[in-house]
Amino acid sequence: MTSPTCHPTLPRVLGLFDAVLLVVGGIIGSGIFFKAKVLAAGDLHSFGPIIAAWIAVGVHTLCGSLAIAELAAMLPHAGGPYVYLREAFGRPVGFLWGWTEFWIIRTASIAALACATVISLNEVLPSSARLGRGGQQVTAVALILGLMFVNVVGTRWAASLQNLTVVVKLAFLAAIIVLPFALGRAETANLGPIWPESVSGTFWRALGVGMIAVLWPYNGWVNITPVAEEIREPQRNLPLALGIGVTIVVVVYVLANVSYHLVLPMERIAASESGVAADTFRALFGSTGARVAALGVVCSTFGGTTTTLLTGPRIYFAMARDGMLPAALASVHATFRTPAVAIVVQALWALVLIAVAFVWKSGPNDRLIDAFDALTDFVIFGGLLFYALVVAAVPVLRRKRPDLPRPYRTWGYPATPVIYLLGSAAVMISMLYDKLPQTAAGTIFIAAGIFYYVYRTKSRPSAES
Template sequence: MENNSGKHLKKELGVFSGISLVAGMTIGSGIYYLGSYVLERVNMSMGMALVCWIVGGIVSILGGLCFAELGAEMPVTGGMTTYLAKAYHPLAGFVNGFSGFLLTASGSIASLALAAVTPFQEEFAFSEPVTKAIAIGLIVLFTIINLRGIKTAAAIQNISMVLRLVPLVLVIVLGVFAGKSQPDLSLATAFTTDTPPTFFNIVKVIGYATFASLWAYEGWTNLNTVAGEMKRPKRDLPLAIIISMGGIMLIYTLFNFAVYRIIPQAEVNSMIADGNIYLGKTAAFNVMGSFGKWIVLIGMAVGIVGTVNGDCLVFPRTYYAMARGGFFFKKCGEVNDKGVPAFAIIASSAMSIILVLFNSLQQLTDWLVTVSALLNLMAIFAVLIFRKKYPDMERPYKVWGGVPVIILTCLLFVVLLVNNFVEDPLTSAKGLIIIALCIPFYYIFRKLNGGMEYDTDKIDN
């Protein structure tokens, strides 16, 4: 379907571009610093931390399998915003998209841009204003690149995906073959006399730490957003999600194990206590000196800015879909001569720059996870709703394992969300407040739209 300017989104993405987008939007800054947060949440137990990285990967793969069914049966631009609107109510879709604009999507771009610069602060003594200025410059750069067309942005994403694997593979190889530390992988070290290893405490510890790892895995939801621009979405979309997320779980687990093989437990504890959370950089330095450290630093930067590029490519498609449905700024529903939603891209980047100016990396990361996990849970449950609501809809791919796997995935997300609310109620409450703030805007846009509901049928396929 054409939009009001007579132009439409181009179908130029194949399976490798899909894998690159998922991997590119997933392997960013999180793997380099979230390992420290996971360790803190398991009482510095290296064995339990590895378990949590594996559990986080399994949860993400299960979620990805459910999203693959949604994307294959409805390969439309807008992804989760469209699914929630059709499954529940137009308000649910709007809240997903507008909370993304206010925080989750724009905040992801902002936090990644800051994370690309943060590891270099120690080397060059950047002040906070300089750090933020460089982060804003990165956002502007990738905004310009994405305005030139999805083909250019996808090509950069493909190249950066390969380059970002270099520091991860380097640390993995160094740790496995040159690491001299023998980490204590006993799970018992995650517990104390005050928190004995009862079933409840095991679930609590694993759940709380796994929740921290989910931000490193976040990215598996975003390929569906550009399903309308894939050449063969019904085949390539589930394939890209499954291949990419399985590989990412393996890489993340091996990366953290390699770090433990290089840096002794006492040094890891001391680093994290001092606020030095980028363990991979120190691991490379311990084995290869400054050369290894700079390879990791540069690789980290390439990986993170590649994720910024992927975010700048994907997230504006949600605002485009919302504008086409009458529930976002009208100009964001237009496509330029390059076949991309230019105004949506500019609006996305502008909001990201505002968040860079007024928030820190830690604040942004804390706020993002709860909102994302809650909306992901709603989208996964939508698979069951669609099977009931649209039984005759063509489903070229269905979740492996059927309904039990979908229910299991939903239950896992519920356990993680409830556990995180108990352990960190303030951060969880902030996420719920962001969602609540979106609701008045829905009725404002509906009034401006002449009282009509969010119309997903107007979205460009």
């Protein structure tokens, strides 16, 4: 491997098509298939508020992506948000983002997506061959290790694999959207009451909980930015990829949820065990349809795992290149030209989180889906906090660094960043009420990062410029 002290760079091997599919693939993974149940089983009880939650979080995500595109085009370097936060708020905040990404956001996302892949894989297998709890854990571990190897041997290989999975998952979601109408099985009676007869404080709290659930399906919209150093013509392609990719996802998500509710009554969605997509295909085509749907979900969650594993190591690579993390993480493999050490370390911590989730949800009534939900809730608070800081970096850098070239300026500024920040604040307040254990756990990890940063800067003063 090359010496990290040489400040190695990564080759630009990805075009606009790759970039758009990285955005789409980074977002569409497991949530669109598993989180519809959470909303239906909650206290909203009506189609209108449920679809409003998907639209609201979609608009929230689009506003964030339109803002962060300015930063990505202005600073197209490996690390993405780490670089933006470092430039806007200083090294400590940039470091805490990378710290939280490693310990919570990125690795827990990888673990959750691997669990979701195994859940759906079990639905594909005949009942006699289905995996027990131990077999599911081993399979999730093997999946992460296999994808780790693919990412080590080449960015182009990993990107081609994720491009293929994105095409498959979009085709599958298109089938979910179109087939109920083509087969005449879309029943408006399944929608029930569109809106509750009365709206109380309980309703607004339930809407907040629903939006927390929907944040997971939309999580991953920043995944393109850490690989900016490997994208050709980043000043043009990064804003285009973010705008096009997020818009595609919002439209697909809203239409897929409409389709779910036209095929299945609310109580059927709320009671779903194998994922709403599988239940929708079961209603349309019987048990064979359910297996086909489960295979589609496997492709989607597998692709989401691939994308998340691909993009994360570039953050730790950039931080190590700045002297913020151990120097080995800034190594570039001499043959494959990938940040191999960062890829391996990320995968190993994701394996630890899988083990922790299995132990945490190891009761007699717990299932793998409970470990999945625990991991996704663990991700959201820390991610939302730092995504908000990244969006806030747009006005900060406009004042602090007006000299930097801005080939793209945030569309709708200042409304788009303000909408994103207000929405993030509302959801974080909701999490303090309704997801306190997960929020507290995430906060503890972030606080630990502060202590580590102080220790590291005192022991290595040269790291702080």
